[in-house]
Amino acid sequence: MRLTINGDFFETSGTRTLEELLNELDIEPGRVAVEVNLSIVKKADYPAFMLNEGDKIEIVNFVGGG
């Protein structure tokens, strides 16, 4: 499935849910927030959240700032 993650194209290997995508990317969900097509997905919904071809996903975390 082809997705856009943080502005870049990404081809997944058999990933269907958001939780599986984060696993594939080796991202610990604890410190990130995720938007799919401009809607925030609650952490509790990651396992059941089905991804679709062409979804635009944003994965953000905290960086240094004032």
Added chain:
Amino acid sequence: MGDKLIIREIEFRSRLWVGTGKYKDFEETRRAVEASGADVVTVAVRRMNIVDRKSENLLDYIDPKKYKILPNTAGCYSVEDALRYARLAREAGISDLIKLEVIGDEKTLFPDTCGLLKATGILAKEGAIVLPYTNDDPIMAKRLEDAGAAAVMPLGAPIGSGLGIRNPYNIKIILETVKLPVIVDAGVGTASDAAIAMELGCDAVLINTGIAGAKDPVAMAEAMKHAVLAGRLAYKAGRIPKKLYATASSPIEGML
């Protein structure tokens, strides 16, 4: 000491809050934050590095169990963007605090207070603990209080300018106008600036560039820590009134 800063039942150990931007590396950030004695650190919300996922993360150095994380909405120029960043920050699940910025202009980074007021009201209703970065305007501070802000953060001077507290009288009026904690945010360039903010009666000071941009950020962090403590103590102690002419400190009686 029974002089703790409390915001919405959250107790703060220090009245110095620090940013984590502009440091050379995470190790320097960690050392400066530690030297500052701060328990609140601000952070920004940005895209995660998906390509290099093994790269280090700020929170590996600033432990959220040890520090209160205060995400900001820096770089947001509209209500919509600020809400988006603030909601993402909250969903990350580390903090309900948000340092709300709606910036009005790239050159000054002054807040767009119309947008700020609107965004404050919306996020406060959603249950976020909103700390809006505002200008030194007492009327706007009052409006933000009415809109549900948990504290107000007036600027001392433009972000990163190091110009100090440019309008101490307005800050003083803000302190008399709102019941909320007042935290000076932006403009503090050196220790005396931080002390002045605290001597005015501010509840805390937030500093990033003043520390991170110093030649020796760790030493400056420590200087700021002492300045904030000294300024707070001086405020509580109650300074002498200013007057034009001298009053002798030594007695006249007993002179030859």
